[in-house]
Amino acid sequence: MTIRTILTAALLAVPQLASAQEGFEELRDQCIACHGETGQSETEETPSLGGLDDYYALISLVGFREGRRPSDIMADITADMSNNDLRAAAAWIQGLPDPEPPEAPGDPAIMERGAALARDHHCVQCHGAELRGGHQMPSIRNQREDYLLKALRDYKAERRLGDRAAMVEVVQELGEAELADLAHYVAHLPAE
Numbered sequence: 001m002t003i004r005t006i007l008t009a010a011l012l013a014v015p016q017l018a019s020a021q022e023g024f025e026e027l028r029d030q031c032i033a034c035h036g037e038t039g040q041s042e043t044e045e046t047p048s049l050g051g052l053d054d055y056y057a058l059i060s061l062v063g064f065r066e067g068r069r070p071s072d073i074m075a076d077i078t079a080d081m082s083n084n085d086l087r088a089a090a091a092w093i094q095g096l097p098d099p100e101p102p103e104a105p106g107d108p109a110i111m112e113r114g115a116a117l118a119r120d121h122h123c124v125q126c127h128g129a130e131l132r133g134g135h136q137m138p139s140i141r142n143q144r145e146d147y148l149l150k151a152l153r154d155y156k157a158e159r160r161l162g163d164r165a166a167m168v169e170v171v172q173e174l175g176e177a178e179l180a181d182l183a184h185y186v187a188h189l190p191a192e
Helices: 003-013 018-035 054-065 072-078 083-094 108-120 123-127 145-156 165-171 176-187
Strands: none
Touching (some): 054 083, 108 123
């Protein structure tokens, strides 16, 4: 267990204060502007937040605040957030509904190739059979396709490391077409 995991767990263990919720109320509109009121993003290359649990959300927010996860926008937003603000934001994120699949179904040939890639390259082992993640792993099911492709490219180029160094290893042998197939597959999984 890393020191960061221990510190993040300690942040979660502290009871949320009413003032944390009140402080986050002022920041929530900034979250909604990019990630959507229901957590389903309509902003290019911006992730949907629905489906994430509070632990993973908190790890991400701390990473943005401490500069370990690259994003100028998120670094600016989280820079002055207190630990209580981060906990309140993570709790709000956990309460968002799972993202809906796109209206248009996935291309059948790409869906078949993407399913094989997800199986053969450990997506289902780490993110779960339904790709809904878990305590330390994000839900990726029905995430924005453009965001998924950007994230996969960032991992492959080693621009995004943090706690997800295993992702760098997973995507190294995948070519651009395979990254695109995988992103399409995950984004277009049918509703359950």
